[in-house]
Amino acid sequence: MPFVLVTPGPRGLRLAACNDEARARGLQPGERLADARAKVPDLASAVHEPAEDAASLLRMARWAERWSPWVAMDPPDGLLLDVTGVAHLFGDEAMLVADMTGRFGKLNMTARAGLAGTAPAARAIARFGQMGSPLVAEGAERTALATLPVEALDLDTGTVTTLRRAGLKRIGQLYDVPRASLARRFRAKDRHARLMERLDAALGLIRTPLSPLSPPVEFAVRHAVMDPLMSHDGVLAMLEHLGAALCLKLTRAGEGALYLELALYRADGSRAVVQAGLSRPSARAEHLVRLLAPRLEKVDLGFGVDAASLKARETQGLAAMQEALTREAGVGTQLAELADRIATRQDGAPVSVTVPVASHQPERAEEVKGFGESGAEFLPPPCPSPASGRGNDDGQPETSGESEARTRVSGMNRPVTLLDRPEEIQVIASVPDGPPVRFTWRHVARKVLKASGPERIAPDWWRTPARPGRPPRTRDYYTVEDEAGRRYWIYREGLYEEQDQPSPDWFVHGLFE
């Protein structure tokens, strides 16, 4: 049955790939599906999914490691294997190639093979070679490639067009053309350079390393026991064993776990999963076990647990860490581990850092960040180097812009607590801009003995107002102290002298220490 894959093109769906039968009926990739249907009414089609193709190519590449450990992908549909020194394991090179095509054939895949001294040559033979032998003898690349079209060199269409216009259709024709005269044909010099590079690589004049697939990394360990474990102590012991094994794996790979998953397999075939996240990558078994252990207590062991697997689902490279000699772990690590334990034990309550934000609006002037994302290090300040102190007469190290901003902010009069929602108060105040003399907050009348202010904070007019219909108004902040010595941070929203505006309201926004 003729079958095609289609992909959305500039004007409707176009064919991305055709099977042999469709090709035999005269269809070509790139055609419009509507045209193809006119030619072949019984055409079956499906949507082309490149991502699936890539995934399946990767699977195939892993499978191809049966022949050689050195497998690279040649998207969209090729594999490159370095078979140096492995052919004898399958007899000889011809038998190796036969084995490959045979095995792909068993999977109902048509495979074309090429074997040559260089990867680009082998690729060209496999993709464009005619029905000759797929094997190219040592040093015979030049002759083997001569009859192949220039497309076999994996060139972009512009280069191919330029070459074809010059009448250079076969690779062999390129051998004799002086390079300087060929260069004149190309307006873009890098195209010419790339062409020459490809040619030289195919002929083995320059080396082109293959970038092989990295071995599949899976940081998972399993442990099974003869008799099901009925007690949590037993499972905990198993977890300690697994943690040590996993951390050994992680350490060897220079990785740290970011997300852990412990699966407990019960004797009756069911499964319990315990998970824990980390704020920083860690490969310390003690820490990983301490994170998971409290959650283990809540797991129902059922009829016993006879196997468990511990997996680091997410990992991150563990930077080489210099730990203090005197302590087991550095302060940063200790803190991160503490933060992890708190976050794991107390769901939804991560340790956080409140970071100042450059905003004059008090409620927007800080931001709460999780400990992990804040990147706070809590390291001692770097020693001022002689170079940095040179510019200053007083010998003080230069302050960075950030710390300067921080000191400026902290120098302002700000209360120790800020009400999430400013609370409206009734005041007696002198007009237009005096502090209140009396005010009532939370049903208690308070007499103001001392006051300072105002500190005027204009609204962020470029923001959408929180309450639609009521544009934000200027705030005048006062610090007032009542008879008991309690200090409040209050503000008047709006000005008395404003025309066409409702009279201002007063709010308590914060409480001073």
Next chain:
Amino acid sequence: MNRHGQAYQLRTSAAGQPRNRLDADARARLIGRLKGRIDRIAGDGPSLDAPAGAAPGGTAAGWITGLAGIDAHLPAGGLELHGAHEVVGRSYGDAPAALGFAAALAARRLIGLQPEDRRPVLWVRALGEVSEYGRLYGHGLARFGLTHDRLLTVSLRKPAAVLWTIEEALRSRAVSMVVCDGDHDRFDLTATRRAMLAAQEGETPCLMVFTGPRDGATAARTRWLVAPAPSIPPPYDATAPGNPAWRLELTRSRGSRPGAWTVDWHHATHRFSLVSPPAGRTAETGIDREGPVEPAAVGARAVRAGHAGPEGA
């Protein structure tokens, strides 16, 4: 109860009944025996007979108020470093003052650290506090020296979680101190005792802030009652509020007598200073709602403070 009864009997017998009058030696022996018993029950901390400054729980140099009057008063010559302390708002509405005094003590602790020690302060909040007095404001705390690179916060809902977190943090030694403003109903003697043990084990101080009045038994080394005091206006403006000022009452302190002071706090220098009644206006404004603390009353309380703590454990 039992011991109070004994103490009462001792007093009455010593004062009133010649028949059972103990001679001086016997009396000293009895008191010595009772003190030994208290020490055994307490099991830690300075002995009742220990001279000031000989506290076993860490040197005081790491955490002093900086006021000679207060530091000399405390048995460790400062706040005991490896121990738990309580800061209590004197009445409802004094929560900001209590939080402020706690922040000031935390700042004093950071000053006492080695310069290369950058361990932050962990502030554990019970979320219930947020609604009533608002959230802790970073810029306000930064004025105390608790800038964002020296302060970690964690907000928790369950009281049990608060206690667990405090203990875990104290034992981890990863933070320079733990401050919590907790639910005072759940912070009974057992809870404070656990915090105290964790502080000793982790050699990390713990400061428990209670925003409302509290008068239960505690295993904490000290309990400070904090109320705001009228501030001394800055010299250039007699009508403006000055530095934060607090009326402090040391109502419970293991190994020392109670005391009362009025202090104010200088944000710029991170220092306390004593407000003496003649210099400041504290006395003459006369707004201390309960009047000055009677020394005799405080003394009676102190006896209870020394004895009642360990007994309930």
